[in-house]
Amino acid sequence: MNFSLFYLSPELILALGGIAALFVGLASKSRKGFPWPEVFCLLVLAAALVPTIAMLTMGRVTSGTSIFGGIFAVDGLAMFFKIVALISTGIVTLISTDFFRRIRFHRGEYYALLIFATLAITTLAASADLIMIYLTLEFLSLTSYILAGYLKQDTKSNEAAVKYFLYGSIASAVMIYGMSLIYGLTGTTNIVEIASTFKVNPASYSLLYLAVVMLLAGFGYKIAMVPFHQWSPDVYEGAPTPVTAFLSVGSKAAGFAVLIRVFATGISTAILDWAGLIMVLSAVTMTVGNLVAIPQTNIKRMLAYSSIGQAGYLLLGVAAMAYSSIALPSVLLYIFAYTFTNLGAFAVVSMISTRIKSDYIRDYAGLIRRAPAAAVAMVFFMLSLAGIPPTAGFLGKFYIFAAAIQSGNSWLLALTIVAIINTIISVYYYMNVVRYMFFVKAKRIEPIEQPGIMNFVIGMTFAMTIIILVYAGPFISMAHISSGMFKGI
Amino acid sequence: MNSWILTAITFLPLLGALVILFIPKAKESAIKWTALIWSLPPFALSVMLWVGYLKSSGGYQYVVNIPWIRLLNINYYLGVDGISVPMIFLSTLLTTICIIYSWNIKERVKEYFALFLFLETGMLGVFTSLDLFLFYIFWEISLVPMYFIIGVWGGPRKEYAAIKFFLYTLVGSVAMLLAIIGVYFYTSPHTFSIPEAVAQLPFSKNFMLQSLAFWAFFLAFAIKVPMWPFHTWLPDAHVEAPTAGSVILAGVLLKLGGYGFIRILIPMLPMAAQKYSFMLAVLAVISIIYGALVAMAQKDMKKLIAYSSVNHMGYVMLGIAAACAATGGLQLNDKAMALNGAMLQMFSHGLITGGLFLLVGVIYDRTHTRDLSQFGGLGAKLPVYGGLLAFMAFASLGLPGLAGFVSEFFVFRGALPIYTVMTGLACIGIVVNAAYLLWMLQRVLLGPLNPRWAELPDINRREVISLMPLVILTILVGVVPAVLLTMFNGSVSRIVGMAVGAGG
Known part of the structure; x- marks a missing residue:
């Protein structure tokens, strides 16, 4: 039981910290003076990060174990996604301090909600039971709905919250129906037991397939997979930019965590060959995301479609899991690279948009003269999202393609070609931002204020975008260690 | 050996850019x-490379090989041979x-x-890398x-044009x-190292995969060269690029x-190279003739030079195609000669077309x-300008005594026994080549002066x-091609020997 407490310490810290954050917010009403809520939020996240990293590095979870009767997994996969969630919420917190500086809003509650949303992700990453998965997914959704609608006076933000809620409730209703079908087939909700039951008595193919498709509706909604992606452009556009950043990274990573766990452990390809289905979804997702991104004029909508495209590449890695030993590490590495790149891009968007009071790409014209450092960093974020060296995104893409080629599966090879065509399409709209920033003359040329905190965030994410490639060894090892510990289940 | 030289050459310019x-x-003025000043040390070092390279061996020298990403066996592996040293020299010279x-x-x-x-x-990174991963990063x-x-x-x-x-x-x-x-997974132990992969001959048992890999590499290189029908980006890029950009584009990037x-x-x-070499030769000849004919039709001086690049790089590709096709035995000599010619033509084209683009820039700056x-x-x-333009145009059309002539001569001499008909057809290109360049000279330099x-x-x-x-280099290479040929030949013979040993 002693160990259980240690295993649970990140969640305990987040839960207590989230409640405390409410009181810290009450105590510091004035918007001037020391930013207690922001600092407290960062401290809580850092405190939760320490035991998580300790568990991953100190070998406490070498073989992967679980507590509370198998509903809470303690393994590399869970730790990896917890680290991604904590780091990305930390960056989102820093972006928020700048974004909300000029807007009247309830800081204490906002940061408390961010912490609770992070708690939802960390728990979700560890959930190994269908009930637990459903509850944590709902927990994450509810906190996200409120966060998306946080700009009370802004109609677009309200619209975002309502849309997110409507799509979300339908997706989760469909998902829980799928879960009930699986429970009916196996008599258990525990993922490991589901796997062992199916191995003994194979279920009816069509019924199981139907259940899997229904599960995918819930997970696909979180990762913005086509055809469950329709909410994302409107929500990304309307939500406050830091929340959009959170949804596009932390929330998406959570979706992949649960997708990987359920499909690698519970319903493995030995039980039902889902690789073909995921391949089709991957091809459709990346193609729709990248094609529809081209005509976008609003940078947040463009990044929304881009992140749909990114989900497509990640699904390629998920599909390869059935055939290649490096597929899971490649997915994790890609997510890690994407985390810093995408948050960096949103940091630039948040900083610039609040100052030029526009989200339109055409208003980024001549940014190189108005905010040179941010413009240069943005070039590298765009290159990284497109997967062009010398950036982290290149390493991620390279590794996913390597997994597909290692598999030797000809369908995966064909999908890789689709991914490559998509990469070329994506360069067009990513470079369109660069074109405006560098080639098009600005209507106004006065410099844009760059506060120190945003310089720090952009500088840090930029540095990581380069370092993950140049000093790749530790990051690749981390991805392999995380997935190696996952195998043990 | 002095293993730091290649690292210094490759990264000094980057450091300069940061400064x-x-x-x-x-x-x-301080920036200029x-x-x-930052462009000079790499140039000086590339001269040092040229002088210090032991030409007789033809192998990789100044090698650095440090593990970079151990898990994937990716190394920081640099090294140069007689093929890359002149290209490094050309790059540093043209940058300055x-x-x-x-x-x-x-x-x-x-x-x-x-x-x-x-x-x-x-x-420079592309020319110094011997690790495919590193090569790709620099390429991009x-x-x-x-x-x-x-x-x-x-x-x-x-x-x-840019996009x-x-x-x-x-x-x-x-x-x-x-x-x-693919190469990585079909070598054992898995490797990205170019020399190791060459020694192992990946895909040698599976011709289907070898062909796929061949066409994938081919696409990358043929677009860059560019070969007909992949050349359509080139005229746009050249015409729109600033003068110095065109010089680097034509001089090095191609x-x-x-x-x-x-x-x-x-x-x-x-094996795949040999099998598909005839297609390469056909595309090369089309590039030669098509490039020349389209150049003839141009009214824009810069576009004319741009299409002349398609034409001239076609000779490079003809030499390469011939080298791919040769089966060994007596053809070994021709093969070596064709490859030497291709290398020589790449170097000469860098000098001559670089010069021509500069001259177009000079007149454009004055007349817009x-x-x-x-x-x-x-x-x-403009007598001095006229003289220089005439000189470069004559070099480009292959006047004996200048660099263009020896390069084309070597390519034709090497390719003739292997692809007799194709080489004969390519000669049409030479004639048209002379025609459009002379016609350009006539329209610019002769006739009545426009009062404007x-x-x-x-x-x-x-x-x-x-x-x-x-x-100076155009004359030097034209009169004493041995300065370059001694550099190429050792490494070319190695490549020829290797390829034949495996293919035959």
């Missing part, structure tokens, strides 16, 4: 001098020349010079600065990325394609037009200084 970023924007030529740039000076040095690192890095150089300082349709250039070359490079990953064929395709996938029908009689008005240019000043000292090294 420039810290100079205040207003201090334009810093750029010039471009910086001198660009002294009159007025817009966004700081970014301009920083990007040129950044570009130099990308190009060289793309980004050129995109900006065209897009910011280019002509009226610069944005279109077209970027997307076109990217199509090839991502295909190459898949082939590189060579990356030819270099890739010789460094990777021929030795690593010899490149329309050939607007010129005439400038030979008497009555006050035109002649070429100035800075411009002459930037052209002089090219003129």
Whole structure:
């Protein structure tokens, strides 16, 4: 039981910290003076990060174990996604301090909600039971709905919250129906037991397939997979930019965590060959995301479609899991690279948009003269999202393609070609931002204020975008260690 | 051996670019001098490489091999042989020349010079890397600065040309990325090292896969060269790019394609190369004739030179195709000769076309037009300019005694026994080549003077200084081609020997 407490310490810290954050917010009403809520939020996240990293590095979870009767997994996969969630919420917190500086809003509650949303992700990453998965997914959704609608006076933000809620409730209703079908087939909700039951008595193919498709509706909604992606452009556009950043990274990573766990452990390809289905979804997702991104004029909508495209590449890695030993590490590495790149891009968007009071790409014209450092960093974020060296995104893409080629599966090879065509399409709209920033003359040329905190965030994410490639060894090892510990289940 | 030299050559320009970023924007003169001074050590080091390289062995020298990403067996593996040393020399020389030529740039000076040095690192990295992963990274890095150089300082349709250039070359490079990953998984132990992969001959048991890898690499290199029908990005990029950008594009970036064929395709996938060599030869001949004919039809002087690049790089490809086809035995000599010719032609084309683009730039800076029908009689008005233009045009059409002639001679002599008919057809290109260049000279230099240019000043000292090294080297290579051939030959024989041993 002693160990259980240690295993649970990140969640305990987040839960207590989230409640405390409410009181810290009450105590510091004035918007001037020391930013207690922001600092407290960062401290809580850092405190939760320490035991998580300790568990991953100190070998406490070498073989992967679980507590509370198998509903809470303690393994590399869970730790990896917890680290991604904590780091990305930390960056989102820093972006928020700048974004909300000029807007009247309830800081204490906002940061408390961010912490609770992070708690939802960390728990979700560890959930190994269908009930637990459903509850944590709902927990994450509810906190996200409120966060998306946080700009009370802004109609677009309200619209975002309502849309997110409507799509979300339908997706989760469909998902829980799928879960009930699986429970009916196996008599258990525990993922490991589901796997062992199916191995003994194979279920009816069509019924199981139907259940899997229904599960995918819930997970696909979180990762913005086509055809469950329709909410994302409107929500990304309307939500406050830091929340959009959170949804596009932390929330998406959570979706992949649960997708990987359920499909690698519970319903493995030995039980039902889902690789073909995921391949089709991957091809459709990346193609729709990248094609529809081209005509976008609003940078947040463009990044929304881009992140749909990114989900497509990640699904390629998920599909390869059935055939290649490096597929899971490649997915994790890609997510890690994407985390810093995408948050960096949103940091630039948040900083610039609040100052030029526009989200339109055409208003980024001549940014190189108005905010040179941010413009240069943005070039590298765009290159990284497109997967062009010398950036982290290149390493991620390279590794996913390597997994597909290692598999030797000809369908995966064909999908890789689709991914490559998509990469070329994506360069067009990513470079369109660069074109405006560098080639098009600005209507106004006065410099844009760059506060120190945003310089720090952009500088840090930029540095990581380069370092993950140049000093790749530790990051690749981390991805392999995380997935190696996952195998043990 | 002095293993630090290659690292220094490759990364000094990048360091220079970073230094420039810290100079205040207003201090334009300081920026220009810093750029010039930072471009000199790499040039000096490339001369050192040339002198210090032991030509007789032909193997890789100045090698550095340090593990980079151990888990994937990726190494920081640099080394040069007789094929890369002249290309490194050409890159560093042309960068310095471009910086001198660009002294009159007025817009966004700081970014301009920083990007040129950044570009130099990308190009040099491709020529020094012996690890495919590293090779790919530098290959892509060289793309980004050129995109900006065209897009910011280019002509009226610069944005279109920049993205077209970027997307076109990217199509090839991502295909190459898949082939590189394929090579990795089909070698054991898995390796990205070029020499190791060449020794193992990946896919030698599976011809289907070898063919796929061949076409993937082919796409990357053929677009870069560019070969017909992959050449359509080139005229746009050249016409819109600023003068110095065109010089680097023609002088070095096109060579990356030819270099890739010789460094990777021929030795690593010899069977597929041999099997498909006839197609290469056909495309090469089409490039030669088509490039020449289209050049003939141009009214824009810069576009004319751009199409002449398609024509001239066609000779390079003919030499390479012949080298792929040779089966060994008696053909070994021809093969070596064709490859030597291809290398020689790449070097000469860098000098001559670089010079021609500079000369187009000189006249465009003065008249703000490149329309050939607007010129005439400038030979008497601008005698020094006229002389230099005539010199470079004659070098380009293959006047004996200048660099263009020996290169083409070697290519034809090497290719003739292997592809007799194709080589014969390629000779049509030579005739048309002479026709369009002479016609261009006639329209610019001879005839009545357009009164609009009555006050035109002649070429100035800075411009002459930037052209002089090219003129001198063009004569030197033309008269004593041995300076280059001794450099190439050792490494070419190695490649020839390797490829034949495996293919035959």
